[in-house]
Amino acid sequence: MVDQGLTDRLTEIEQTYGEVESLLADPALLGDPTRYGELSRKYAELRPLVLSFRSLKAAVDDSGEAIELADIETDPELARELRELAAARRQEADHMAAELRAALTPTDPDDVKDAIVEIRAAAGGAEAALWAGELLRMYQRFAETEGLAWEPIDSAAAEGGGLSSVTFGVTGRGAYARLKFEAGVHRVQRVPKTESQGRVHTSTATVAVMPEAEEIDVQIDASDVKVDTFRSSGPGGQSVNTTDSAVRITHLPSGLVVTCQDEKSQLQNKEKAFRVLRARLYQEEHLARAAERAEGRRSQIGSGDRSEKIRTYNFKENRVTDHRIGLTIRRLTHVLDGHLSEFVEALTSEQATRSLVGA
Numbered sequence: 149m150v151d152q153g154l155t156d157r158l159t160e161i162e163q164t165y166g167e168v169e170s171l172l173a174d175p176a177l178l179g180d181p182t183r184y185g186e187l188s189r190k191y192a193e194l195r196p197l198v199l200s201f202r203s204l205k206a207a208v209d210d211s212g213e214a215i216e217l218a219d220i221e222t223d224p225e226l227a228r229e230l231r232e233l234a235a236a237r238r239q240e241a242d243h244m245a246a247e248l249r250a251a252l253t254p255t256d257p258d259d260v261k262d263a264i265v266e267i268r269a270a271a272g273g274a275e276a277a278l279w280a281g282e283l284l285r286m287y288q289r290f291a292e293t294e295g296l297a298w299e300p301i302d303s304a305a306a307e308g309g310g311l312s313s314v315t316f317g318v319t320g321r322g323a324y325a326r327l328k329f330e331a332g333v334h335r336v337q338r339v340p341k342t343e344s345q346g347r348v349h350t351s352t353a354t355v356a357v358m359p360e361a362e363e364i365d366v367q368i369d370a371s372d373v374k375v376d377t378f379r380s381s382g383p384g385g386q387s388v389n390t391t392d393s394a395v396r397i398t399h400l401p402s403g404l405v406v407t408c409q410d411e412k413s414q415l416q417n418k419e420k421a422f423r424v425l426r427a428r429l430y431q432e433e434h435l436a437r438a439a440e441r442a443e444g445r446r447s448q449i450g451s452g453d454r455s456e457k458i459r460t461y462n463f464k465e466n467r468v469t470d471h472r473i474g475l476t477i478r479r480l481t482h483v484l485d486g487h488l489s490e491f492v493e494a495l496t497s498e499q500a501t502r503s504l505v506g507a
Contacts, residue, residue: 150208150245153501157252158201165194200248207241210234253500258359259325264427265357268313269306270333272351277310279336280353282484284314287330289486296320301420302408315408315424317360324359329495330488331357332458339463348464352457360423361430368426374398377414397421404428459491473498 168191171177177184214234221227267283269276291298296318303314318327335352343349377392394409395417406428408421460469461480468483468491469476475494477483483491 150204150241151501154245154249154252158197158204158248161194162198162201165191165198168194197248197251200244204241204244204248207237207244211237211241249500256325259328260321261324261359261361262317262319263324263327263357264301264315264317264360264424265327265330265355266313266315267311268354269311270352270354272336272349274306274308274310274342275336275340275349276351276353277306277308277312278340279310279334279351280312280314281310282336283334283353283355284311284316286484286486286488287316287318287327290327290488291318291320291323291486293486293489294320294323294326296323296326300410301424302406302410317420317423319360324357325496326492327357328359329492330355335457335460337460337462337464358427358431361426366426366430366433368399368422368429372400373425374400375418393417395421397425399425399429402429402432470495 168187172184172187172191177187211234214230214237218227218230218234221230265287267280267287269280272279288298297320299317299319301315301317304312306312333352333354335350337348337350339346340349374397376396376398378394378396379392393412393414394407395414396405396407397418398405404425406421406424408417408424411417411420458470458472460471461484462469463480465478466480467476467478468480470491473494475491477490479487
């Protein structure tokens with residue numbers, strides 16, 4: 149079925165096309181070659197869209213008429229043929245609608261980039277740290293199902309188990325496009341293993357997703373950064389490395405601080421830390437220029453408060469609800485095993501519809 153947002157946008161385009169066509173037919177316009185050239189280019193730009201839209205409407209009409217005839221046809225064989233015709237024309241309409249939607253949807257140049265993801269335990273104490281660890285596993289599994297590669301960059305374990313924070317990279321064409329809608333507060337509602345009264349607790353973890361920036365995207369002046377090295381440590385501060393291999397980079401103009409200690413090599417940790425810094429700076433700069441993305445990385449993660457959430461994972465009810473689009477999936481374990489495509493596709497479609505309506 150062709151959605152109303154697409155139909156409304158194409159109807160507007162068809163009206164504009166008609167207006168341009170009328171103006172081009174005015175003989176007086178020949179005296180203004182500049183204006184005539186502008187309108188001619190506009191006409192050429194809109195014509196393929198309008199012709200495709202008219203073909204789409206014809207296919208939808210044909211399908212509807214064939215169904216109506218099949219409903220009143222007394223010959224079973226002819227009724228069957230009419231229904232087959234209706235189905236074929238409907239399939240053609242769906243295909244044309246998909247092509248028109250793609251043609252009208254603005255492309256995000258960052259969609260083809262790799263992604264850097266940060267997860268941080270937020271409200272809920274020890275339970276939030278456990279939840280952050282489970283989200284990490286979910287995204288690892290999701291990367292596998294999408295044919296994307298996952299690599300650790302930095303992590304900080306919580307004393308009671310789980311993670312207080314973790315940063316990782318996801319590489320592969322379209323990694324950012326597949327993960328960008330995960331940015332925000334993820335809320336979990338369940339009975340913790342340590343809860344003796346069986347009460348449901350609510351905890352949260354924040355997720356930030358950034359397109360990975362190349363060196364050509366973001367130039368970092370060496371005089372703008374301070375690089376410190378220290379010994380990597382595990383839970384409780386126990387040394388797990390006898391050399392100063394961990395790296396902390398401070399970007400002085402912005403105040404951004406990035407640490408990396410997952411690699412044994414100081415050089416590798418420094419390289420990964422700069423990757424994260426470039427991604428953060430790129431996103432801050434890019435989002436500052438793009439008003440529709442509002443407040444950048446900080447708007448993605450919010451304060452981590454329980455009331456701020458993009459998605460709720462309710463164990464008792466076996467459901468996962470995305471509050472942005474009102475989609476609920478009652479297969480919680482399935483989702484936590486990395487099967488996020490249903491959410492990704494729905495959110496991608498919603499974004500496309502909004503861009504069409506607001507175009």
